[in-house]
Amino acid sequence: MSLTYPAFKRSERSLIKQGLNQDEIEYDGWHLPGQREKRDFCGDWSFMGCLNHEKHLNGQIFLKPFQKSCFRADCEKCCFKWLGREASKSFKRMKKYEKHSKKIAKHIIISVPLWDSYKPKKEISKKVYKILKEVKGDSGLVIFHPFRLAKHDIIERGIKKNEWFYSPHYHVIGFGWVEGVVEAYSKYGYIIKNLGKRESLFGTIYYQLSHCGIKKHNHALTYFGECSYSKLKLDKDESEIKKCPYCKEKLVGVMPKWVNNLSCELKPDPIIMTTEYMANFYEWVLQDTYR
DSSP states (O other): OOOOOTTSSTTTOOOTTOSTTTTTOOBTTBBOTTOBOOOTTTTOEEEEEEOOGGGSGGGOEEEEEEEOOOOOSSBTTTHHHHHHHHHHHHHHHHHHHHHHHOOOOEEEEEEOOHHHHTSOHHHHHHHHHHHHHHTTEEEEEEEEEEEEEOSSOBGGGTBOTTOEEEEEEEEEEEEEOOOOHHHHHHHHOOEEEEEEOOSOHHHHHHHHHTTOOBOTTSOSEEEEGGGSTTTOOOOOOGGGSOBOTTTOOBOEEEEETTOOOTTSOOOOOGGGTTOOEEEOGGGEEEGGGGO
């Protein structure tokens, strides 16, 4: 039997905008990703480029079209970009610790019992971290899920199949032995499931973030133990720094000279919409030239 998690193919497995009531389910300010209106600029096309044509092939400038994004988990337009970026950053942190510690990342689910479900989230999380410590889950990341998606009708609660309902639980990508779960359940009443190693660590994080809890002034994902920001330092990812492939200078915002109204839409030709390409230097200027 394959251990591949449902999120193995990130483009196909996401619960953003899924479920009969995904746009209205809410509890204490918590809601699902992608349920708020986009900002005016979200999705607009623009260009990054390098105007150092003297150092480029054929004396031309380098151009890279892109769509603007607010990268908010809330945004109906940009939530998928937020999802991909957050999953990528978390994956790199987990892989670095996995390599450094020689430990294997495990997927753990901790479900909150009914008698604690309506307590403040801060109080519940404190108990979850205490339980993780007791079962020897010493480091990792935690994703809070306030809701579940019903796989079938739950008649006694009036919940229909494919409806979201309030049922707080935590998904943990953790390191450690994870033992004594029966004793922890007897002591606290929290159900702990150790799903073990996932075939796609990135896919697991991506999928769990796609239906995590979102609330203002709260993090969708947190790290603990040796994976925390204060204890695990990551080198700056050079791939995140947008540089010219020819002269290695940092890319800047550019625009065609004929555009003297910054409010008009710049949309590249569909053929080159996602392609990097060269252009004549005398046709482009810095974006702030006409400000």
